[in-house]
Amino acid sequence: MQEKILKLLEENARLSNRQIAVMLDTTEEAVAAAIAEYEKSGVIKGYQAVVDWDSSAPGHVTAMIELKVAPRRDSGFDEIAHRVMEYQEVESVSLMSGGYDLLVCVRGSSLQDVAMFVAKRLSTLEGVLSTATHFLLTKYKENGFDLTDGNEKDKRSMIL
Amino acid sequence: MIDYESALGDRIRQVKPSGIRRFFDIANEMEDVISLSIGEPDFSTPWHIRQAAIDSIEKGNTFYSPNRGFAELRNEISSYFERRFSVSYLPESEVLVTVGGSEAIDDCIRTLVNPGDEVLIPQPSFVCYQPLTEMAGGVPVPLETCAADSFRLTPEALREKITPRTKLLILPYPNNPTGAVMRREHLEKIAAVLRDTGILVLSDEIYGELTYGHTRHVSFASIEGMRERTVVVNGFSKSYAMTGWRLGFALGPAPLIGAMTKLHQYGIMSAPTTAQYAAAEALRNGDIDIENMRCEYNLRRRLIVDGVREMGLECFEPEGAFYVFPSIQKSGLPSEEFCRKLLTEEHVAVVPGNAFGDCGEGFVRISYSYSLKHITEALGRMQRFLQK
Numbered sequence: 001m002q003e004k005i006l007k008l009l010e011e012n013a014r015l016s017n018r019q020i021a022v023m024l025d026t027t028e029e030a031v032a033a034a035i036a037e038y039e040k041s042g043v044i045k046g047y048q049a050v051v052d053w054d055s056s057a058p059g060h061v062t063a064m065i066e067l068k069v070a071p072r073r074d075s076g077f078d079e080i081a082h083r084v085m086e087y088q089e090v091e092s093v094s095l096m097s098g099g100y101d102l103l104v105c106v107r108g109s110s111l112q113d114v115a116m117f118v119a120k121r122l123s124t125l126e127g128v129l130s131t132a133t134h135f136l137l138t139k140y141k142e143n144g145f146d147l148t149d150g151n152e153k154d155k156r157s158m159i160l
Numbered sequence: 161m162i163d164y165e166s167a168l169g170d171r172i173r174q175v176k177p178s179g180i181r182r183f184f185d186i187a188n189e190m191e192d193v194i195s196l197s198i199g200e201p202d203f204s205t206p207w208h209i210r211q212a213a214i215d216s217i218e219k220g221n222t223f224y225s226p227n228r229g230f231a232e233l234r235n236e237i238s239s240y241f242e243r244r245f246s247v248s249y250l251p252e253s254e255v256l257v258t259v260g261g262s263e264a265i266d267d268c269i270r271t272l273v274n275p276g277d278e279v280l281i282p283q284p285s286f287v288c289y290q291p292l293t294e295m296a297g298g299v300p301v302p303l304e305t306c307a308a309d310s311f312r313l314t315p316e317a318l319r320e321k322i323t324p325r326t327k328l329l330i331l332p333y334p335n336n337p338t339g340a341v342m343r344r345e346h347l348e349k350i351a352a353v354l355r356d357t358g359i360l361v362l363s364d365e366i367y368g369e370l371t372y373g374h375t376r377h378v379s380f381a382s383i384e385g386m387r388e389r390t391v392v393v394n395g396f397s398k399s400y401a402m403t404g405w406r407l408g409f410a411l412g413p414a415p416l417i418g419a420m421t422k423l424h425q426y427g428i429m430s431a432p433t434t435a436q437y438a439a440a441e442a443l444r445n446g447d448i449d450i451e452n453m454r455c456e457y458n459l460r461r462r463l464i465v466d467g468v469r470e471m472g473l474e475c476f477e478p479e480g481a482f483y484v485f486p487s488i489q490k491s492g493l494p495s496e497e498f499c500r501k502l503l504t505e506e507h508v509a510v511v512p513g514n515a516f517g518d519c520g521e522g523f524v525r526i527s528y529s530y531s532l533k534h535i536t537e538a539l540g541r542m543q544r545f546l547q548k
Contacts, residue, residue: 008459012532019536022466023459156198158184 001026005034006043011144013047050143053107062091062107062136063114065122066100068129077101080127089117100132111135175291178515183499187509194538195509195530199336199483201401202529205438206449209400212441213434225433227425229257229409233436236443237409241394245368245379247387253414256421257431257439261366261395261408266292267420268362268391268410269328273298277327282313283517284485285332286364298327304519307476307487311340315349322353328360331380334367337516337525338485339461339478341371344378351383360416361390366408367481369399369450372458377480381411391416396435398481399450400442405435457482460528460535467539468526471546482529485513489522491546499524505548506541 004024008015017031024031038044053060069080077095084104085093091105104122108114115133123131140148165173187193204210228234234251242248249255258264265288273279275297281289282303290300301321305311313331331350333342342350354361363380371377381387395408410420442449461478468475468486475486488498495512502508513523528535 015532019463023462025462154195154198154202156200156202158188158198 001030002034005031006038009035009044009047050145052139052142052147054139054147059109060107061109061111061114062105062139063118064134064136065104065106065118066132066134067102067104067122068131069101070127070129071101072127080125083125084122087117087121089114089121171295171297175294178287183496183503183512184509187503190503190507193503193507193509194534194541196526196528196535196538197509197511198527198529200403200529201398201453201482202531203401203453205400205402205405206442206446208445209402209438209442209449213405213438216434216437221433221437223433225257225430225436227430228255228421229431230433230436230440233257233440233443236440237411240443241379241392241411245377245382247379247381247392247411249411250414254411254417256410256417256424257436258395258408258410258424259428259431260397260406261364261393262288263424263428264391264393264395264408264410264420265289265362265364267423268393268412268416269293269298270296271416271420271423272328272360272362274327276325278323278325280318280321280326280329280359281517282330282332282335284311284335284337284513284520284523285330285516286336287516289330289332299325301326302517302519304517305338305340306519307474310476311335311338311485312342312346313350315353318350318353322357322359326357326359328362329354331361331363333363333365334371334377334480336367336481337483337511337513337520337523338476339481339483340476341373341377341480342380343373343375344383347378347380347383347386351380351386354389355385359389361386362393363390364393366393366395367398368394370454370457370482371480372454372461373479388413391420396439396442400439400446401449401453402435402438402442405432405438407431407435407439457528460530460532463532464526464528464535464539467535467543471539471543473546482527484526484528485520485523486526487522488513488524495521495524502542502545506545508538508541508545 001024005020008020017028021028021031071077072079081093081102084090089106089108091107094103096103106114118131118133234255237255238249238251269292273296277298278301279293279298280301280303282305293300303313303317303321305313361380365379368377379392381390381392391410391412393410396402464484465475465477468484473486475484478484491498495514499510499512511525513520
C-alpha cells in the first residue's frame with residue numbers, strides 16, 4: 001500500500017488524501033499518516049509541477065555538462081559535488097559511471113549565459129579536470145509525461 | 161431501377177440498427193466533450209508486442225496463416241488457458257484463431273443454431289448476441305438480470321426460460337456493461353440446471369483477465385461436466401490492449417471447433433498474420449502487462465464507484481471488465497434522456513443502459529478506460545449536472 005501511495009503522488013501530487021484512500025481501499029487517516037511519515041523521513045522531498053518550459057517560456061536554455069574531476073583522498077567526489085550543487089543555476093548533480101564523473105544539469109536564459117557559467121564557475125573549480133557541455137534541443141519525455149503530444153485527441157472511435 | 165429496400169434479405173432488414181449511433185454522432189461534433197463511453201482499453205499495445213509484429217513484417221512474414229491460425233500461436237493459447245484457467249485444449253483440434261472475439265461469437269452461433277432454435281441471452285449485455293442470433297434464423301430469448309442479484313444470471317431465471325427449443329445459452333461474464341462476474345459458486349448453480357439437458361453454452365470470457373475481487377475469473381469450461389458442452393470465446397483485445405489487431409479465439413470440443421472452422425475457412429480464410437505474431441509474443445511475455453493494466457483499472461474503478469455514489473446515485477459494485485453501471489432513476493429521467501441532457505448541458509458522454517437490453521433502462525454505462533485526470537474531470541461535471 002505504502003509504495004502505491006508514492007506511485008500515485010509521483011503521477012499526480014494534487015490527488016487528495018481522500019481520493020488516494022478510495023483508490024487504495026484504505027482510510028484517509030492512514031494515507032495522511034503515511035504521507036506525513038514520508039515527508040518527515042525525507043522519502044518525499046517536495047512537490048513540483050512537471051513544467052514544459054519550452055512551451056511556456058521560450059528563451060530558457062538547458063544544458064547537460066559532463067565534468068571530469070579528480071577525487072579527493074578522503075571525501076572522494078562528495079566535496080566537489082557539494083560545491084557544484086551550491087550554484088542556483090544548477091538543477092541536478094549526479095555521480096556517473098563511465099567516461100566522466102559528474103553529470104550537471106544547468107538552466108539559464110541564453111546559450112551565452114550557460115556557456116559563461118560553465119567557463120567561469122564550473123571549469124575553474126579546484127579538482128575539475130575538464131568539462132563537456134551539451135545543450136538540450138528538445139525534451140520528449142519528462143517524469144513519465146510525454147511532452148510531445150500536447151492535447152492529442154483520443155484515437156479511439158465509438159464502434160458500438 | 162432497383163428497390164433496395166426489397167432487395168435486402170429479410171433477416172438483415174429485421175436487424176435493428178444500433179440505437180445510440182445518432183447520439184454519438186452528436187457527441188463527435190461537439191467541442192470539449194469529455195467521454196466516458198468507449199469500451200476499449202486506453203493503453204496502447206505494450207511495446208514488446210508491437211515490436212514482435214514489426215519484426216515479423218521485416219522478415220517478410222506476410223502470407224496467409226493456416227485456417228485455424230499458426231500452430232505456434234495455438235500452442236501458446238492452449239498453454240495460456242491451462243496456466244490461467246486450468247482447462248486444457250488440444251492445439252491441433254480444439255483451438256480456432258479468429259478475427260476478434262466477435263467473429264468467434266458469430267461462428268459459434270451460426271454453427272449451432274437451426275432456424276427457430278432459441279438462444280438464451282442474459283441482459284444487460286453486449287449488443288451483438290441478439291442480431292447475430294437473428295441472422296442465424298434463431299430466436300433470441302432475453303434473460304433479465306438485476307442489480308439486486310448483482311446482475312448475475314440466477315438458476316431460477318434460467319430454468320424459467322428453458323423450452324424444448326432451447327439450443328444455446330450465452331454466458332457473457334465478466335459482463336459488459338454491468339461489470340458483473342459469476343464466481344465458481346454461481347457457475348455451479350447454472351451448471352446444475354444445464355447438466356441433464358442438451359443445451360450448449362457460448363461462454364464469452366473476453367474480460368476474463370479483468371476481475372478485481374479476491375478471486376480470479378473462473379472459466380465456465382472448468383466447471384465439472386461443462387467443458388463438453390461449452391465453446392469459450394476469448395481474445396487479445398481487452399487483456400493486452402490489442403483491440404485494433406482484431407484477434408480472438410474459440411476453444412471447445414473438436415467436433416464443434418471443427419464445424420466452426422468450416423465457416424471461418426469460407427468466410428474469413430484466416431486471421432491476420434501480423435496480429436498472430438504479436439499475439440504469440442503477448443502470450444509468451446505479457447502476463448506482467450496484464451497485471452499492470454489490471455491494477456491501474458482497479459484504482460480507477462474504486463475512484464469512479466466512490467464518485468458516483470457520492471453524487472447520490474445507487475451503484476452496484478462491479479467486479480470485472482472496465483465499466484460501472486449506476487442507476488439514474490433518482491434523476492427521474494429515462495436513460496436516453498439523461499444521457500442526451502448530460503451531453504448537451506455538461507458535455508459528458510456516457511451510454512444509456514437500454515442500449516444493452518430493455519432491462520438496462522434506468523441505468524447508464526460509464527467506462528473507466530480513461531486516465532485518472534479525465535475521470536476526475538468527468539465526475540465533477542456529472543456532479544454539477546445532478547445538482548441542478
